[in-house]
Amino acid sequence: MTKRLPTTDRSLPIALIRAREGVMAPIRDMLTETGITEQQWRVLRVLAEHGRMDAKTLAERASLLFPSLTRIASTLRDKGFITQTRDDKDRRRQFIEITTAGQKIIDDRQAQSLEIVTDLKKTLGADNYETLLDLLSMLDPIKQD
């Protein structure tokens, strides 16, 4: 008996894309008003949370590939939301830090984005929300706890 592939409406990759669409829709709406992209938002979020860090760590924490980060960082620098400084001890390395203007982007949208998260939890139920995060982290290629 030949097994068959899961039908596309029960496919995990597609389900992940669609869930992401659903989750991101309200966030994207918020960011459109702000004039930055979802990835730029992620970078600022990580920097606001952890402070100044080298580019490699930043890329990992924001789940961005390095070439993407290079472009995004240069955009954010042009917008005045981050600063880039070279490490004097290891001149290959680069430190990235959020500016006051960048921090303001985060602060100004804090209430709004908090509300989005609250709505999401309401949609799923608090328990389901936590369960989902746990299951997703089992698929994470980095942590694999």
Add this chain to the structure above:
Amino acid sequence: MTKRLPTTDRSLPIALIRAREGVMAPIRDMLTETGITEQQWRVLRVLAEHGRMDAKTLAERASLLFPSLTRIASTLRDKGFITQTRDDKDRRRQFIEITTAGQKIIDDRQAQSLEIVTDLKKTLGADNYETLLDLLSMLDPIKQD
């Protein structure tokens, strides 16, 4: 008391990206050998499963935006994996169908991709796998059951 945003390592959007990376990694490896991209694979999968259909339905089932589908379809046509025909009753519309060569792409990788799915279920556990799909579908902007 001011509430704070979830830390980025407990953020649903980021968790979804990372899970997707983890799930797609072995699939991408498989597709690299095949010489098609993940999205092209999705289009062929949907066509193999449901047969000939109009472009709009295809885009929805493959979770692709229309402009993306336009480009992908033209690539797949050039590779000889699909055919595009105009609807005579409504000449705005276009029907897309998988070719024998396209079907062969799917068939040749069936065993391999089945194994990938099996491994995934093993990683998560069968119950968790189903639970995850159910939770993700709750976030799907289209079905919203």
Add this chain to the structure above:
DNA sequence: TAGCAACAATTAACATGTTAAGGAAATAGC
């Protein structure tokens, strides 16, 4: 039937994803 709204699909423009190649700086090993 002329005009207009709605629709399917394409194209354009810009940002990111992805892989590969390249450049500059640090490090290991001899």
Add this chain to the structure above:
DNA sequence: GCTATTTCCTTAACATGTTAATTGTTGCTA
């Protein structure tokens, strides 16, 4: 100290994501 390797980052090239504008068709309606 010199070379080979490794590491951090950038650039390039192509595919896709995303939004907006455009084209060609259909259908409605005044």
